[in-house]
Structure formats: structure tokens, C-alpha cells
Amino acid sequence: MNTNVNISIDNLQNNQSYYLSSDGEIKKAGLWQKFKCWANIGEARQQVRNLVSVIKSNLLDTVTYAKGDSLNEDFAKLDTTKNLKGSDLNRIIEKFKTANSDSIDKAQAKKIEGNIIENAVDSLLKEGLLEKRSAYSMQDLLQKSISQIKEEDLPKKNEAGKEVFDKETYTQKIEKFIKQFVDTIREIKESKLPENKLNNYYLDYIKGKLFDDEGNLLNVSVDQFKGIDEAKREYILSKIGDDIDLNDKRTNEIIDYVISKTKENKGAADIIMKSCKSILLNGANKLRSLDSVKKRIDAIFSNADEYNAIGQNLHGFRKTGIRILGYTEGKAFPPGFITKFYNKAKDLDLGPLKNLKATSSPEEMHKALFSLYKSLSKAMKSSGTAEEIQAVQEDRNSLKASKILFQSIVLLRMTPEERVNLKTVFESLNFAKIQNMYNELYDDDGYTNQLGRNKQGTVTTLAFDMANTNNILIENLEFLSNTNDIHTMNYEGPILIQEDKLGPVYDSLLDWTDEYISEQTDSYINDNFKGEFPESMKQLIKDKLKSETYDNTENKSFVPDTSFNNAVIREVGTTMNLAILTDAKRLGNGNIEDTSCYKDLIRGMSVTLPGGKKLSTDFETARDEIAQLVTSNNSAKYSGLDKETRQKVNLVLAMMSQETAKSLTIGIPVALDKNGAEPAFNIVAPHGQGDANAEYTLIKDEDGAIRLTIETTHHIQQLIVNEQVIESDPQSYIKQKLSYYISPSEFDRLGKLNLNDFDDTRVQEAMDQTGAYNGQNNKILNAGKEIQREMRIHSNMKVEMEGNMKLPNQNIIQP
Structure with missing residues (x-):
């Protein structure tokens, strides 16, 4: 019988000692394991330190904000040269739970709310009252509706002489409130949108009518809501009314044009409505010209056409397109950019990514994720003109959207089972280690100061971008899997490049940095010095560009x-x-x-x-x-x-x-x-x-x-x-x-x-x-x-x- 099955931080035995195995499981330490730890053989002591990281991460994951700065101090007092006793670990765990009982209760309450809201949204979808792509907007509306209840004290009950969170009572309370609120939404829909399903902008319109500026729920009758076309106008005016003369003829002509375009493409219509302020107003909050508004809407339609065309071969891609256009507030990619990105990503070898497991080494994880990162970088360079690419890279939202776009294509090519497997990779200790290494390289130049300032600057920026790009990948995976439960670990231990087997990761970053600088330099020379410029002249400039005598x-x-x-x-x-x-x-x-x-x-x-x-x-x-x-x-x-x-x-x-x-x-x-x-x-x-x-x-x-x-x-x-x-x-x-x-x-x-x-x-x-x-x-x-x-x-x-x-x-x- 395997006595190590299903050991968690909730069932550690006081009289046993523990370590974290290479497959990420908490296991009891036998005599041989204890001897290896005492004699510092192999990775035995590192496995003890890994156990500390896992327990700490699991505890912090149960709360939004942790009280009691003593957690790190308590773990620091443990002797990690030997396997950790269950009694010592349980003492720290219990101390943390006692100090953070209110926060843990709130986290459990939030989970209850999430489950009830998810069920309510599923019910509306099954009834055909809600558009699929508007599920998140409905969740957001329902979440806002219970904000008043959440401010109240959580119900308690006495259990074994101890006051604890009464989950059953709270569940009944939230279920009752959500049912009443959903009935109101259903009544509004049936009265004002008899021929249409609830969509993103109309839900946003409802939110604006039901809540005041402080988020308080108002008592509003169904009669105060408008039908679909009138609601569009009221919604647009609510977004731009503080800045624009609403009685101006030109203003109303432009708004009429926008409303007319929302009838041509349902998917794009949602984006136009949600992004109407950025479409209609410039950076100085002045109304754009009609021609400018037309160009922005035409660009949205052009992007929507590309998403739709690709979506015929890649299930779920239309949904991704709506998400991206919403994220950039209607700022579209250049024509053809999406298709070029797709063509670069659709043939990418997914083997390294699919083959990852929670027990994969840091090197294997880095290799697969870095390959994806490099492919994204190369796709960016060849998906538009130099001016178009620069415009995407210089706009923070557009740059993140380009990463979402490329990664979504890759993830949508994977099966649901393969995406679930990838989730376990992101929740693993080794992934936490490489993410921590990327961040440590960026924050602490002690790891790279021997490189010279210019190479150092580039490798640390690259490491930071890798960590950020991986975080975007996790967000993408959550979105495509319709889940918010990817719980990445916090690895706070020191980065021991050799002991943690991170040497190959570090070396690959250095190699890519050299390759990147050479590619950038060659590209600059070729773009700026055309024709028959002698190699001696080109080399002169290359040498100066790469010089360590100044900051480049x-x-x-x-x-x-x-x-x-x-x-x-x-x-x-x-x-x-x-x-x-x-x-x-x-x-x-x-x-x-x-x-x-x-x-x-x-x-x-x-x-x-x-x-x-x-x-x-x-x-x-x-x-x-x-x-x-x-x-x-x-x-x-x-x-x-x-x-x-x-x-x-x-x-x-x-x-x-x-x-x-x-x-x-x-x-x-x-x-x-x-x-x-x-x-x-x-x-x-x-x-x-x-x-x-x-x-x-x-x-x-x-x-x-x-x-x-x-x-x-x-x-x-x-x-x-x-x-x-x-x-x-x-x-x-x-x-x-x-x-x-x-x-x-x-x-x-x-x-x-x-x-x-x-x-x-x-x-x-x-x-x-x-x-x-x-x-x-x-x-x-x-x-x-x-x-x-x-x-x-x-x-x-x-x-x-x-x-x-x-x-x-x-x-x-x-x-």
C-alpha cells in the first residue's frame, strides 16, 4: 500500500517527517531519505526547502491579503538540513490560519459567490436569453450586484465550541439575492429586447442604470429602460456627454452613423459600443471628424473579418478576436496583421509545449516557453511594415494584444486535455522557480553585472519580458478554459543557479541576447545603409553600436x-x-x-x-x-x-x-x-x-x-x-x-x-x-x-x- 497518497497540508501527521518529491508531491521521509538529508546527499536538502516553498504558497493562496509578517520568520527558524516534522509544520499552519481567519473566510465566501454566479449565467445561456460572448459581462454585473451584501459581516455558527464561518447560511443568502436580481434582468430583457439576446453593451447599459457612481444598487423600474436603438444612443451619450455638446448637429450625425454601423456586424457592434468613447473622441477629448470615425470603424470591421475567416478553421478564434478588440478599446491591428500572425503560429511545432508535465525540469519548461516567445518575436517582425510594427509595439495595449493573439492561436490548436495538462505545469514548483529567476535577473544585477552594462541591460529586460509573457499566457489559458483557478506558486527562495538546475536557462538567455543584438544591429545597418556601402563602413558602425564604452x-x-x-x-x-x-x-x-x-x-x-x-x-x-x-x-x-x-x-x-x-x-x-x-x-x-x-x-x-x-x-x-x-x-x-x-x-x-x-x-x-x-x-x-x-x-x-x-x-x- 502506498502510504504517501493524497498527503496535503491539511493532513500532516505530527509524528511524521516530510519532504517534497521531484514529482511535486508531499511525501513521508523514510530512513534512507532522512539519512540523505542529514548527509547532504543529492537533492535531499533542496527537497526540504521546496516543501517550505509549497506550503507557504498554499497558505498564501487561501487569502487575498495575509496578516502576520511572522510567516517567513517562522519558516526561517526551521532546520532545513533535515526532513521537517509534521508537528512543526502544523504549528506554523495553525498559527497562520488563526491570524488570517477573517481573510480565509472571505476567500471561501468569494468562491461560493463565484459558483452561484456561474450557475446563474449558465442558466441564462441555456434559456437563450444571453449571447455566449456576453457571459463575462453578465458575471461582472452579477458580481457588482452582490457588492452590498459582501460589505456585511459574514454569518457565523458555533462548531465544537469555536465560532466558524456559516457557509450554508451564506450560500442560501447569495442564492436568494442572485435569483431576485436575475429575475429583474430577465424582465428587462423580455420587455425591452423581445427579439434580441442580452449582449455586452446592453448589460453595460443596464449596469449604468441600476447603480450610482458609488456602486449602490438603485430602485429602478423596468419602464426606465429603453429598447435596443434608443439604448444605444443613451449609452453613447453617457460615455461622451461630459465632453461634447450633445445638441450639436455634427455630433448627432456622427452618433447616427455609429449606430447604423452596429447593425451590420453583431460581433463588431459589441466592440463599437463598448469602445465608443475612444472611437468618437481623440486624446484631447474632442469629437473626431466623421472621416476619422469611419476609418476607425472600418478598421474594426476589417479585423473582425480576419477573425471570422480564421475562425472557420480554428474553433474559438472569433471569441478571441472580440476579446482583443475589447482590450484595445477598438484600436484595430493593421490590415492583414492578424492573418500573417496566424500563418506564423499555425505551423509552430507544439510538441515541446504539449510534452511538458508538472514534473518537467526547469530547463525543459524554459525551453518550450522560450521557443514560443522567440516565435512570437519573429512573427511580430514580419507581420507588417516597419511603421505598422512600431505603432503596435509602442502602444502598451496593442503590444499585449499581439501577445494574446499569437498565444491564443497556439492554445486553440491544443486539445482541452492538453490545455488542462498545461495548467498543471503553471501550478508547479519548477515553473515558479523559472518565473522567480526571470524576475530576480531583472531586479538584481548581481547575477549579470559581469556581462557589461549593455548586454546586462538586454538580458535582464529579456528575462522580465519572458516572465510577463508567461503571465499573459496563463491569463489566456484561463480565458480559453473558462476558468480562473490557475494557482501559480510563489517561490521566494534564493536563486541557486546550479543547485536549482537553472544553469541551462541562464545560458539560453545569454545566447539569445547575443543573437538578438546581432539581429537588431544587422537589421539597422541594412535598413539605413542601402546599396553598395562597403563592409568596412558597415563594420565601423556595427562595432560602435555594440561597444561597451557607452550606454547603447x-x-x-x-x-x-x-x-x-x-x-x-x-x-x-x-x-x-x-x-x-x-x-x-x-x-x-x-x-x-x-x-x-x-x-x-x-x-x-x-x-x-x-x-x-x-x-x-x-x-x-x-x-x-x-x-x-x-x-x-x-x-x-x-x-x-x-x-x-x-x-x-x-x-x-x-x-x-x-x-x-x-x-x-x-x-x-x-x-x-x-x-x-x-x-x-x-x-x-x-x-x-x-x-x-x-x-x-x-x-x-x-x-x-x-x-x-x-x-x-x-x-x-x-x-x-x-x-x-x-x-x-x-x-x-x-x-x-x-x-x-x-x-x-x-x-x-x-x-x-x-x-x-x-x-x-x-x-x-x-x-x-x-x-x-x-x-x-x-x-x-x-x-x-x-x-x-x-x-x-x-x-x-x-x-x-x-x-x-x-x-x-x-x-x-x-x-
Whole structure:
């Protein structure tokens, strides 16, 4: 007879010792097991620590909020070098239950409520009164209805001299209330929707009528509810009424259009109604145009068509589509995105996922889940244009929705039995361990600080995303299984990579990080440097992107355009700083004709102001135009400004010169040099094309910040990389772009500076490699050191570079 069957934390015997077996079961410790634990043989002691984790997790799972911080302390006092006695474990368990009796009772009450509500919803579905896809909305409505009862004290009874939760009385009370409430809903349906089933939006409409803002149940007669079309209008107005003129003709025309579209597609109609506020109003809570509303609704219909088409071959996929559109509040995926995602997921090998068991090793679990994660990442890259994918990734809800979409396809391909098996995997100790490892890697850089900051940032972000993606997978599994009872464990033990057999998991994350960085880098190079760019030039940029000498990450993860920007902003910023302050100082001292901005403006340099207006090439007129921009006063004249404001105008004027454009043409090549000393590449322009063609765009935003964009285009006769000369078709080009932002507070600070204190002589010596810097390399680095701290312009910058190169006599796409 197997005496270890069905041992749980509720039937531990005081005179026995226990451990957690490798198959996740609590078992009694025999003499051999006790000896192995005493002698520290194999995994015996780890199995004792695992038992502590399981018991702790089971206890915490019985409550929403645990009182008594002594739980961890009590377990910490146990000697885990030997098997744990039932008496010691029972003492801790009983202490926890006593301290948390109220919370445990509430958890049991919640379970009773859930069962009663589930039965009520099933009854409405069987009667044909409720649409299937609206089951969750009905559950939510019923849950809200009993909120008043839940605030009352739970009934108690005396049992063996002890006051305990009276489950029978509470069950009868909830059943009676739910029956009365459902009868009211049934009456509303039969009176107002005789030809229609209850759907999501109408249930939301009912909720809005039956409850006040504090959630109190109101006494509302059935006569106060509207039929389906009138209810739609009332529902929409309730969502947007605080922000919009409801009597406006245009408003009502748009609402009429929305209501008319809800009659064309039942599934999409639910989404349109539930998401009507985001469809009708923009981010500023202003009514969108009719064309904009049409585009958003057409996009929803397009997505619904894709879900329906795929749903013919994949049972349950239509339901997933409604869920996703609801989650994104009607924000649709780009056309074709869903179908492309499906085509990537429908042929995915599910063997590793199907073969997982609760007793699978951490490595096996990670391998299967990581394979799914990588497949999702690759599918994302190939399911739309670069702009479409970026839009999905930058919107938090859309990004999560894309994960739900891919995972749902995978889970729907599995049988119900296989999904039940996967549930046991997520409830296992080893799954808890790998989830804890992912989170520990993200929270504690002690595991990864030997990697260097850039690889470290990427691997920790990857680990965090893995944990988050697994949590989404669990949510998906619960939704598709129509259950909320996947109880993942809390593993709070230390991450012992070797002892917990997590080494292969850690190694695979590192390998994928290297692969990810290489893929991202190659993609960036191929997207930005097209045609026949020499490998020497590409390698130059790759090496800099992967360099550990600066931070090449954004929010911890490696991003190549961020990496490129971070690689060059020091050099570009230093040359910008020098060019701006040098000219601004001369302008302030009246040496106008000595400034680069004066010479370049009168030569016809192109500067675009707000509204598309071009800056005058007459210097006096141009100065007044900049004065008007700086002061936000269209009648302002430079001559009438105070000293501080004149200096602000001078600073902005100083930005309009070939010298600031040279911050790109000089700064980028030096920044890309391995040692930051001399230019890593040089461009020889075609005959007659000296300096690059530069375009300037200048605005002052609503907050008073100055935003400047400089774009330069260099045509190439020869490209010199590491002394290698490459002949080029003269129509080949490199484009560089600088987005330069000075905050209002920094602009105010700069206006107050005494620019005569700016020692541009020493800075220029460093740049020219003369005087004290005669013959020295690292000219921009040296120049930056010579700029006094208070004279350093604190700006936000973004630098971009791209190009297209062809060998002589080949066709080339013009910029």
C-alpha cells in the first residue's frame, strides 16, 4: 500500500517527517531519505526547502491579503538540513490560519459567490436569453450586484465550541439575492429586447442604470429602460456627454452613423459600443471628424473579418478576436496583421509545449516557453511594415494584444486535455522557480553585472519580458478554459543557479541576447545603409553600436537607433555648443558680420519657421522674425527687447549656420572612430559640391521649448574609410539629421549668462589642435573639457544617419 497518497497540508501527521518529491508531491521521509538529508546527499536538502516553498504558497493562496509578517520568520527558524516534522509544520499552519481567519473566510465566501454566479449565467445561456460572448459581462454585473451584501459581516455558527464561518447560511443568502436580481434582468430583457439576446453593451447599459457612481444598487423600474436603438444612443451619450455638446448637429450625425454601423456586424457592434468613447473622441477629448470615425470603424470591421475567416478553421478564434478588440478599446491591428500572425503560429511545432508535465525540469519548461516567445518575436517582425510594427509595439495595449493573439492561436490548436495538462505545469514548483529567476535577473544585477552594462541591460529586460509573457499566457489559458483557478506558486527562495538546475536557462538567455543584438544591429545597418556601402563602413558602425564604452540601451534593452544616437551625441553636442556660443557672443558684442549665421543667412540658407514660413535672407528682418518666435509676439522687434531676451534671440540665430550643420559632418565621423580621435570616415563630394546641403526647421512649442531640426545631405564622389578609398557614383549620398531640443528653463538660464565669460579661444585651440593642444588627438573630447560648466548647453538630442551608395555607372534611388 502506498502510504504517501493524497498527503496535503491539511493532513500532516505530527509524528511524521516530510519532504517534497521531484514529482511535486508531499511525501513521508523514510530512513534512507532522512539519512540523505542529514548527509547532504543529492537533492535531499533542496527537497526540504521546496516543501517550505509549497506550503507557504498554499497558505498564501487561501487569502487575498495575509496578516502576520511572522510567516517567513517562522519558516526561517526551521532546520532545513533535515526532513521537517509534521508537528512543526502544523504549528506554523495553525498559527497562520488563526491570524488570517477573517481573510480565509472571505476567500471561501468569494468562491461560493463565484459558483452561484456561474450557475446563474449558465442558466441564462441555456434559456437563450444571453449571447455566449456576453457571459463575462453578465458575471461582472452579477458580481457588482452582490457588492452590498459582501460589505456585511459574514454569518457565523458555533462548531465544537469555536465560532466558524456559516457557509450554508451564506450560500442560501447569495442564492436568494442572485435569483431576485436575475429575475429583474430577465424582465428587462423580455420587455425591452423581445427579439434580441442580452449582449455586452446592453448589460453595460443596464449596469449604468441600476447603480450610482458609488456602486449602490438603485430602485429602478423596468419602464426606465429603453429598447435596443434608443439604448444605444443613451449609452453613447453617457460615455461622451461630459465632453461634447450633445445638441450639436455634427455630433448627432456622427452618433447616427455609429449606430447604423452596429447593425451590420453583431460581433463588431459589441466592440463599437463598448469602445465608443475612444472611437468618437481623440486624446484631447474632442469629437473626431466623421472621416476619422469611419476609418476607425472600418478598421474594426476589417479585423473582425480576419477573425471570422480564421475562425472557420480554428474553433474559438472569433471569441478571441472580440476579446482583443475589447482590450484595445477598438484600436484595430493593421490590415492583414492578424492573418500573417496566424500563418506564423499555425505551423509552430507544439510538441515541446504539449510534452511538458508538472514534473518537467526547469530547463525543459524554459525551453518550450522560450521557443514560443522567440516565435512570437519573429512573427511580430514580419507581420507588417516597419511603421505598422512600431505603432503596435509602442502602444502598451496593442503590444499585449499581439501577445494574446499569437498565444491564443497556439492554445486553440491544443486539445482541452492538453490545455488542462498545461495548467498543471503553471501550478508547479519548477515553473515558479523559472518565473522567480526571470524576475530576480531583472531586479538584481548581481547575477549579470559581469556581462557589461549593455548586454546586462538586454538580458535582464529579456528575462522580465519572458516572465510577463508567461503571465499573459496563463491569463489566456484561463480565458480559453473558462476558468480562473490557475494557482501559480510563489517561490521566494534564493536563486541557486546550479543547485536549482537553472544553469541551462541562464545560458539560453545569454545566447539569445547575443543573437538578438546581432539581429537588431544587422537589421539597422541594412535598413539605413542601402546599396553598395562597403563592409568596412558597415563594420565601423556595427562595432560602435555594440561597444561597451557607452550606454547603447533604452529602458535597459538594446535598441540600435538609440545606440547610434548615444554613440555620437557627445561629439555632436560639443561642436553644437561651440558653434552656438561663439556666434551668440559675437552677436551680443555687435560683431555681426564676423558671425557664421550672418554670412550663411544672407547667402540664402533655408530655414523653415512655424506654418511653413521661410526665414528672411535679410539679416535685420530675420532677426525680427526670430524675436517674434522667441517672444510669441508677432509685432516684436529686436531693437525693442530687453537684454536677456535679445540674448535668447542671438542664441537662436546662432543655431542657423553651416557651423551647426558641421556638428554632424564633423562630430559623427569622429564619434565613430574606435578611439574617438580622428574622423573614422571622410566624404569627398563631387566637383562643385563643397559643403553638404543643409535644411533647418525651427519651432517654439506650446511650453516655450526651442526645437531645431537640421538635415544634411552629402553626395559622394569618394568615401574614405580607414584610409581605404572607395569610388562612388556621384548621386550616392549620406543623410544626417539632428533633432535639438532646449527646455524652457534651460533657455531662460542661457538668456541670463554673461557670454563674454565664454573662453572660446581655448576651445578653438583644442578643435584646431594648436597652442596647448598642438598635435594632440581627441580634439572634440579636449574641446568639451575646455567649455566651462556653466557654458555647457543642456539639450536633448537625437542624431540619425542613413544613405544609399552605388558604384559608378549603376542606377541609384534619389534621396
